[in-house]
Amino acid sequence: MTTGTTGVDDTDPAPDRNRLPRPLRPFRTGRYRLLATALGLSLAGSGMWAVAVVWQVIAIGAGPSELSLIATASGVGLVATALLGGVVADRASRRRIILLAQAAKAVGAGSVAVAATMDLLTPGHLIAVAAVLGIADGFFYPAYSALVPAVVPQDDLLAANGIEGVLRPTLMQAAGPGAAGALISVFAPSMAFVAIAAVHLLAATCTAIMREPETRDRTARAGNPVQSAVSDLRAGFAYLLTTPWLVGTLTFAVTLVLVAGGPIQVLLPFAIRDQGAGGPQAFALALACYGLGGVIGSLTMSALPLPRRYLSVMLLAWGGGCLPLAVLGAADQLGIMIAALFLHGALTSGAGVIWGTLLQRRVPPAMLGRISSLDFFVSLSAAPLSMALVGPAAAEWGIRSVFLMAAIVPLTVAVLAIALARLRRDELDHPLTGAR
Known part of the structure; x- marks a missing residue:
């Protein structure tokens, strides 16, 4: 084979x-x-x-x-x-x-x-x-x-x-x-x-x-290496901007990292403490269960065939996987918060497995390194901004409101991305099923 x-x-x-x-x-x-x-x-x-x-x-x-x-x-x-x-x-x-x-x-x-x-x-x-x-x-x-x-x-x-x-x-x-x-x-x-x-x-x-x-x-070319590298990078951006499924997915990804990344990284320990769910040990346990959810989600997705509606399933799993975050701003029991984090980790990690596969199957091999780095760059750029904004947002609106926003906004943007980028038509026009 x-x-x-x-x-x-x-x-x-x-x-x-x-x-x-x-x-x-x-x-x-x-x-x-x-x-x-x-x-x-x-x-x-x-x-x-x-x-x-x-x-x-x-x-x-x-x-x-x-x-x-x-x-x-x-x-x-x-x-x-x-x-x-x-x-x-x-x-x-x-x-x-x-x-x-x-x-x-x-x-x-x-x-x-x-x-x-x-x-x-x-x-x-x-x-x-x-x-x-x-x-x-x-x-x-x-x-x-x-x-x-x-x-x-x-x-x-x-x-x-x-x-x-x-x-x-x-x-x-x-x-x-x-x-x-x-x-x-x-x-x-x-x-x-x-x-x-x-x-x-x-x-x-x-x-x-x-x-x-x-x-x-x-894609190595003759001539000035700096100019050819800039030309290659420009070609990568051009491919990205003219490929609707990439534009729609990366736009969603920016929103996801911006809205949900900071609350988990910055506010979660304060939510656990202030809501009476525990202290440092409870926080460590919550993070461990979050990671365990990611492991289970990744294993489960890898054991299944690629969904026929792969773009829709991926975005809805990412967006829907954020809904449990609403619990983190309201629950006062550690078990409930752990369950929410486990579910969030499982669904978002499963969606990430689909995303990595799509890049490798739908992006031309000669362009894959650049598109992967653009995806990586987008996530890196949004994460620090999210962590910088989440503190002032929590001070202004409260931890509960910030987690509620982190729960609702990603799913809303996922639905909009599917509709506006016409992803349902795109995934039918480019079927990737057939893996055995």
Whole structure:
């Protein structure tokens, strides 16, 4: 069986495919096993960094201001390179981009470990490394998204995106931070950075031994590299703006992140405390159940065939999945709030699995890196604005009103997007069913 866009067969025999449950079928492809391992290791490393850097800042006598600068440097590096990363992913070897990105992260984390061990570590060093990590991720994620269709059969793309939806909360939000915390408690923060460097080095090794897919979708051009890169980026924007289903979906996505992202990130701990549902432990449990909902939603969606009305189902699941947020501003029982977060995580993560699959199946391979980076850039841009606005909004209207708005607005915009972008007609004109 051929692998979607590549025409290369590195899968196991066809009968073996049917022995695997649908969510696990991508693992029958050797190159995907290596690619998924590299992704999982990278996510674990990012989760470990989030914990290790906090305690390392404390260990060198720095404080919240320095930690804020470190987080800002990472975010700026990521946002600044997200669009360029998409252009490069469509012009160069995506496998090599992932390899270099993971190697850069390993070197950065390793330099922190060495400097900390020698008592030479400074906040400036951590800020510089955080910027490197952000830049590396700006190149890594578009390259990864564009490489998946080249190593996974088309019928298994939904399952592959489901696997990513499971790995992200499991490794980045649970296993990675937990491992870093254990290392720090037994040894020192510097040992956590040794482990971070090791996992990124392993991710680079997995990518290095993965066979390069045979693709013919490069867009590299002769002439001035800056001008050609700008031309490629302009072509990506032109494709986006002339493709109604992308315009409609990304417009909805901006609204979703802007309206719902900030309340969960900023207001949830205050809602739990002020409404008598508990304290820090209750907040941690609520976040864990939110992540568990995402895992269940991703697994469930990856086990099902792609819906015939895939655009409508996706937007309605995203929008409808926000309705439980209304409970967070009113409930005074932790169990009810946890149930609402679980349902929200399950529905929105399931919709995210569909979205990743649509990008990989409907966007031309030569354009996939740029469109993936544009999607990434939109989400990155809206999230900080949401967190900046949600505090003043809560002070003006109250937490309950803000969560109510976060519950109602996304579904309203989803219905409008389906109607105005004529998505119901579009999904019938471009059927993607038939995966088995």
